[in-house]
Amino acid sequence: xxxxxxxxxALSVPEGENLVLNCSFTDSAIYNLQWFxxxxxxxxxxxxxxxxxxxxxxxxxxxxxxxxxxxxxxLYIAASQPGDSATYLCAVARLGNAGNMLTFGxxxxxxxxx
Amino acid sequence: GAxxxxxxxxxxxxxxxxxxxxxxxxxxxxxxxxxxxxxPKQSLMLMATSNEGSKAxxxxxxxxxxxxINHASLTLSTLTVTSAHPEDSSFYICSARDPVHSGNTIxxxxxxxxxxx
Numbered sequence: 001x002x003x004x005x006x007x008x009x010a011l012s013v014p015e016g017e018n019l020v021l022n023c024s025f026t027d028s029a030i031y032n033l034q035w036f037x038x039x040x041x042x043x044x045x046x047x048x049x050x051x052x053x054x055x056x057x058x059x060x061x062x063x064x065x066x067x068x069x070x071x072x073x074x075l076y077i078a079a080s081q082p083g084d085s086a087t088y089l090c091a092v093a094r095l096g097n098a099g100n101m102l103t104f105g106x107x108x109x110x111x112x113x114x
Numbered sequence: 115g116a117x118x119x120x121x122x123x124x125x126x127x128x129x130x131x132x133x134x135x136x137x138x139x140x141x142x143x144x145x146x147x148x149x150x151x152x153x154p155k156q157s158l159m160l161m162a163t164s165n166e167g168s169k170a171x172x173x174x175x176x177x178x179x180x181x182x183i184n185h186a187s188l189t190l191s192t193l194t195v196t197s198a199h200p201e202d203s204s205f206y207i208c209s210a211r212d213p214v215h216s217g218n219t220i221x222x223x224x225x226x227x228x229x230x231x
Contacts, residue, residue, distance in 0.1 A: 043207055044222040089157060101148065104157040
């Protein structure tokens with residue numbers, strides 16, 4: 001059974017810092033890995049998706065890497081802003097069913113202070 | 115882009131009653147949708163896979179008679195929580211993928227907060 005762990009569980013940083021959020025998974029037979037953002041009481045917003053054959057994806061100030069063999073992914077946030085405050089979830093898609101079925105980590109609650 | 119919409123966003127119901135949550139894919143057809151549940155400060159847990167025109171597939175530990183899923187059309191799946199109890203209070207969220215236009219990106223609805231009193 002796939003298990004996804006995110007470290008740290010919570011993070012508070014001053015504005016402007018570069019951040020690294022970590023995600024690890026136990027079963028390397030994955031379809032893809034996706035990073036989401038969740039604001040309090042809201043749904044999920046997809047940030048970055050990395051296919052199992054890829055090593056990283058970038059979007060603006062965000063960069064996500066994937067090391068499938070070691071079961072790790074990192075989300076790098078450059079020059080953090082107060083608007084980045086949210087919970088960040090990583091989710092691993094199982095093989096089969098076209099990668100629709102996700103197993104989520106517990107999330108990292110990020111607070112960026114002005 | 116693809117949008118998945120849920121309704122209602124918030125619902126309060128009395129213990130013992132049933133409540134229905136809708137999940138719609140607004141501009142694409144989804145043969146498969148997924149229902150998740152999230153308790154406060156915990157991550158999302160997959161409850162079931164909703165299949166258009168056939169029975170839903172439930173994850174281990176999820177009571178299919180309590181959480182009724184109907185996927186009657188290619189754009190609508192419903193989750194009915196029957197005989198709701200306070201412990202069913204949670205954030206329910208659905209997801210779907212638009213394989214035609216959006217590749218492997220999965221889109222989530224806004225979520226529905228259920229409070230059972």
